[in-house]
Amino acid sequence: MNLPGSSVRLVEVGPRDGLQNEPGTIPTAVKLSLIERLADAGLTWIEATAFVSPKWVPQMADHGEIMTALAPRPGVRYPVLAPNLKGLEAAVAAGARDVAVFAAASESFSRKNINCGIDDSLDRFAPVMERARALDIPVRGYVSCTLGCPYEGEIPPEAVARVAARLHAMGCHEISLGDTIGTGTPLKARRMVERVAEVVPMAQLAAHFHDTYGQALANLYAVMELGIRTIDASVAGLGGCPYARGASGNVATEDVVYMLHGMGIDTGVDLAALVETAHWICGQLGRPVNSRVARAMAPCDA
Template sequence: MAFPTQVRLVEVGPRDGLQNEAEPIATATKLELIDRLGAAGLTHIEAASFVSPKWVPQMADHREVMTGLKRRPGVVYSALTPNLKGLEAALACGTKEVAVFGAASEAFSQKNINCSVAESLERFAPVLARAQEAGVRVRGYVSCVLGCPYEGEIAPAKVAEVSKALLDMGCYEISLGDTIGVGTPLKAKRMLEAVAREVPMAKLAAHFHDTYGQAIANLYAVLEEGVAVIDSSVAGLGGCPYAKGASGNVASEDVVYLLNGLGIESGIDLDKLAATGTWITQAIGRPNRAKVGVALAAK
């Protein structure tokens, strides 16, 4: 396979990156982050999560975020909606794209959402039906595609099965998540091969965490196979509340630097993106986990 000529980045920093921060972050800060990301050229920004504030207190201002956005033409502002209640709330805020998430691991599904993988998929059926009725696109996430904190190894066939189920339900794109960041390039290729037999490559995205420092290598491996959508988080913000020690998503700055080096078009201004990473990490008192961001800031 050849590399794609163009890659779409899905920026998950405002949602996945901030959701586990213990200290409340001001809505104005979140809105400024989203606006700066749009100004840097990101065309797909996951802005909020319509989950119970009891479970994710940091996302309690989802309505204020989604209604307070300065919407830029050509930019998709999506939200995570794990159930019908969340979807209805998101629709009321004018949200045009939502996401649902399943897992490739039974143990993770039980610990995360207290039900089996099959049950979790059944719960999404009414969400997808309602979203289709409202003319809203749905993206599907599959977590633990390269390993689980409870089960260890995950069979690529299981990842393929869950991905296919989400596609058949009506998800327009399936994002494959290495939630705990344990994958390595060969494993990533093998998992992708299995999934691509069930789901067209053009409908797949890579969502890799950098816990073991392998995310960029893993992305290179799947880019080689033709994946053209990558989820990333500015400054490498975020972790996983269900995976102890799991560091954040791969940093958007590092991904853009890789893409630039490969001559792959992303439409993103790396300097503006890096400046945004420096700004948000200072604003919330977090270290900047983007190696490229740190290097550019030191120049």
């Protein structure tokens, strides 16, 4: 694979996707400190929070406080999840300039997760996309369960392509393909991305792989060979799918950075500072660090 010198854009999802299902209430100050530490480490796309109902995601109830408290940094963007018009308006009012919506490639998962089918969920995004376009706010689209579903098992690449194509046609500037339960393997990941790339340009696709079975880095390498150049990752591997047994979380950002640096790709990220942040947030959450790179590079007093 001829990648040295190539650029790979990292989208850090720890503050939102990584923390949203954590038990207990994480203080707003801790979330803000995490975001600032990640930016200090050199990450330039940091998903900050989600403008969703606190009834469904209580951990994100402080979304407005988070966005209004974040100091602007040159070159750093703080996208947020805003899956409905009310969320979009609140996000924009709080200062958000990048938003995201989400759908599933699995009908069963969609109904369990957001209480409606795939087509209905996509129809709900129409007013969000229209309003975002009027405000010149770019919208990212997430597709979950692209390589497996806890209820339906394997998901055909054609099903993923159909949802991705709809999101792209609605105006999403980028489609993030999520292996939500982390059951994917390299060949399956390649076949899925190849099919989606027939309907959405490769340059507008991102990989969002979970590491439940330890395959995330191998899967990322496989789809990078095809041309994927945007990778979602979560510091310390935080996150996981509450609907999937054993889904251990997103691929760890520090593991991805270590791999990319070893391939001669400069990410602009200070790996030592990122590892320090991984240990810090796990200390705040009262849990051990799961990432292999963070464990291997642990400071002596960690």
